[in-house]
Amino acid sequence: MWQTIGQERALALFKRGLASAQLSHAYLLSGPPHIGKMTLSMDLARAVNCTGLERPCGECESCRKTGAGLHPDVQIIGLIKNEDTKKLLTEISIEQVGDLQRAASLPPFEGRTKVFIIDGAELLSPDAANRLLKTLEEPSPNCLFILLASEEKLVPATVVSRCQKIDMRPVPVATLEASLRQGHGITLDMVPLVARLAHGCPGRAFNAVADSAALKKRTDLLDKLVMMIQSGYDERFVYAGQLALQFGQERARTCEILDFWLEYWHDLLLEKAGCPELICGIDRTELAALAKECSLEEIRSFITNIRACHDHLRKNVSAKLALENLMLEMPRKDIALPKETASLKES
Ligand SMILES: [Zn+2]
Numbered sequence: 256m257w258q259t260i261g262q263e264r265a266l267a268l269f270k271r272g273l274a275s276a277q278l279s280h281a282y283l284l285s286g287p288p289h290i291g292k293m294t295l296s297m298d299l300a301r302a303v304n305c306t307g308l309e310r311p312c313g314e315c316e317s318c319r320k321t322g323a324g325l326h327p328d329v330q331i332i333g334l335i336k337n338e339d340t341k342k343l344l345t346e347i348s349i350e351q352v353g354d355l356q357r358a359a360s361l362p363p364f365e366g367r368t369k370v371f372i373i374d375g376a377e378l379l380s381p382d383a384a385n386r387l388l389k390t391l392e393e394p395s396p397n398c399l400f401i402l403l404a405s406e407e408k409l410v411p412a413t414v415v416s417r418c419q420k421i422d423m424r425p426v427p428v429a430t431l432e433a434s435l436r437q438g439h440g441i442t443l444d445m446v447p448l449v450a451r452l453a454h455g456c457p458g459r460a461f462n463a464v465a466d467s468a469a470l471k472k473r474t475d476l477l478d479k480l481v482m483m484i485q486s487g488y489d490e491r492f493v494y495a496g497q498l499a500l501q502f503g504q505e506r507a508r509t510c511e512i513l514d515f516w517l518e519y520w521h522d523l524l525l526e527k528a529g530c531p532e533l534i535c536g537i538d539r540t541e542l543a544a545l546a547k548e549c550s551l552e553e554i555r556s557f558i559t560n561i562r563a564c565h566d567h568l569r570k571n572v573s574a575k576l577a578l579e580n581l582m583l584e585m586p587r588k589d590i591a592l593p594k595e596t597a598s599l600k601e602s
Pocket of ligand 1: 304305306307310311312313314315316317318319
């Protein structure tokens with residue numbers, strides 16, 4: 256059974272290839288983080304060595320070993336840690352590709368096909384990418400290479416040209432909802448919200464279910480944003496100062512807050528434009544009232560300001576200045592505060 260959610264075109268292609276024994280020797284799966292690239296590659300890895308009738312059966316010894324990461328013919332190559340500093344290296348090295356080549360030159364240990372999954376093809380060092388080219392050009396028989404990339408444009412064109420490209424598309428909300436309803440420890444009333452906040456990426460939905468604190472944090476941050484929309488400059492500048500201080504200690508958290516803001520104001524734009532069915536934050540009960548208070552131009556303009564602030568923070572402009580300026584630009588409106596949202600997990 257395939258565990259990939261959505262991606263019907265890719266699954267149809269792989270099923271045809273398996274049925275006719277005409278799979279390509281190398282695939283490049285590209286799509287944003289959490290879209291399901293690793294799930295799809297593991298599905299394919301299980302399928303090529305499955306001994307069941309309907310491949311991948313998920314039950315034969317080969318499928319179970321692959322699923323548990325114990326199949327000797329399935330290797331995942333990704334970033335590794337420096338042995339001394341224990342920090343993650345920033346590139347996949349030529350040595351790692353050399354090890355892959357040696358392994359690929361040997362016949363499979365117990366399956367039909369050796370599978371090599373390169374997790375982060377855009378992270379191959381130039382030397383590693385060059386060395387991999389030879390293997391992709393003259394593949395050993397019974398070898399399957401699956402390259403995964405979040406940013407395909409960063410993968411050397413020479414590598415891309417030797418793979419069959421599979422573009423992974425955002426999974427429709429209805430498909431995500433159906434999957435979440437199949438029992439992932441989430442209350443049914445939270446399914447529509449979690450499915451929308453995933454932006455088409457199943458991994459994001461499952462992460463939200465696994466970490467209920469993350470959804471609570473989003474609610475708190477958006478409540479604070481709504482409070483700021485109603486506040487004067489004094490309160491806004493105090494908050495800007497807090498965010499700037501936090502940026503100095505943990506940049507990612509402040510950037511994450513701006514991402515939440517961007518998503519919120521984008522929802523507001525959709526509400527204002529008369530497309531409420533496309534809104535992600537369906538729990539934000541104040542959106543309709545706020546959209547009535549804001550003009551389309553105000554919303555558009557503030558979205559541009561959030562993006563500019565993000566950009567300034569990336570370019571190391573004074574965080575305090577950038578955030579204070581953003582607070583100055585935020586439209587000031589009086590609206591009712593949101594009600595408390597339901598809890599995510601079943602108790
Ligand atoms: Zn099987």
